[in-house]
Amino acid sequence: MTEKLDNIKNAALASVAEASTTAQLAAIRVKYLGKSGEISLIMRDMANVPKEERPALGKLVNEAKGEVETALESKFAALEEEEKSARLKAEAIDITLPVTPANGGLHPLTLVRRQLIDIFAGMGFSVAEGPEIESDLYNFQLLNIPKDHPSRDMQDTFYVNDNFVLRTQTSAMQARIMTKTQPPIRVVIPGKVYRSDDDASHSPIFNQFEGLAVDEHITMGDLQGCLTTFAKKIFSEDTKIRLRPSYFPFTEPSVEVDVTCSMCHGKGCRVCKGTGWVEILGAGIVNPAVLEMCGIDSKKYSGFAFGFGIDRIAMIKYGIPNIKLLYENDMRFLAQFN
Ligand SMILES: [Zn+2]
Structure with a gap:
């Protein structure tokens, strides 16, 4: 055993x-x-x-x-x-494996918006922002566009209900500011606006940049000087501007503003369709009726206003052929701006 x-x-x-x-x-x-x-x-x-x-x-x-x-x-x-x-x-994970870091960058619209704000801040403008759902009163009526006014047809509006719209223009903020502030006023308003419009150069949502100056003795010369400085700084020092008569309900007189083409410097090319000029914005002297509706004495004060698409400035500045590229978030496109 x-x-x-x-x-x-x-x-x-x-x-x-x-x-x-x-x-x-x-x-x-x-x-x-x-x-x-x-x-x-x-x-x-x-x-x-x-x-x-x-x-x-x-x-x-x-x-x-x-x-x-x-x-x-x-x-x-x-x-x-x-x-x-x-x-x-x-x-085991080899944490020493070398990787190419994917750095983020700013969207071209952000780059341009920041540059625009810098330029106008340098001329004494402050920055304001406003609601994207706007009342009919501020978006239209106080800008001299009463109900039944034919120019409402110019802006294919998204209505939220009878009294509220997705703002069609940052100009709505002009009325908000003028009803609350007495001159001197110098303000720029960047922001998204909405129109029911959709093709290679129009997007239903786009970014506008609005400027307003109200003070004693403001003239068309002040507007021209301000916009010339802006054009030289955003495009190039040799950029010139020209004003053509136009019509907007909230400015009188109104002008369309062209700049010399930044691609060919005025010689004429495909971008400017051979003319040497590119249309970039609408502007004018604030209609005295608008000043009065907003509670500002139009005999004492005058003002100028302008508005343009940040998208359009970015397209001209960078030679972007289709506005959709700015909204598709395609990294192959966006990475070029880093
Ligand atoms: Zn050109």
Whole structure:
């Protein structure tokens, strides 16, 4: 019996020494120490052993059990450590791998808007912003565009309801400012506007930039000087402007303003259709009726106003052929401005 126990113990210790995984060790534990394991079975055979030999044999069995148990435990700890480091090695992420960082950049419309604000701030203008859902009162009526006025047809308006529209022009803010502030006023208003219009040069949503100056003795000469400075700074120092008579309900007289083409510098090219000039904005002397409606004394004060599309300035400045490119968020296009 003692010999049998020795053999089993030695076999168990040998297989523990040979085991190379924790799973194998678990199987060895079951085989020798489990309920029906070989060492446990010897305990059961104890009944066949003479009574006086039982305590000594029992002690030997327990010692053998303890020896195998200790061997299993230390081997288990060693294998577990090995398996863990093998797993860490396999799952390791090489954080030293060089990557090309993808830096963000500003959208061309943001670049142009910021540059515009800088230019006009340099001429003493402050910046105002207003609501994109605007009342009929500010968007139309106070700008001399009463209900049924034919020029409402010029602006294909998105109506929210009978009294509110998605603002068709940042000029709506002119009325808001003039009804709340007395001159001198010098303000520019950048912002989104909406028209139901959709083709290569029109988008249903676009960015306008509005300017308003109201003070004593403001004339068309002030408007011309202000816009000349703006054109030279946003395009190039050799840029010239010209004014052509036009019509807007809220200015009188009204003008369309052209600049010399920044692509050909006035010589004539495809962009300016050979004329050397590109139309960029509408402007004029604030209609005295508008001043009066907004509570400003039109005998004492006069003013000029202008408005243009930031999109249009960006298109001319960067030679962008289609306004849609500014709104599609195509990274191949946008990355060129970083
Ligand atoms: Zn040209």
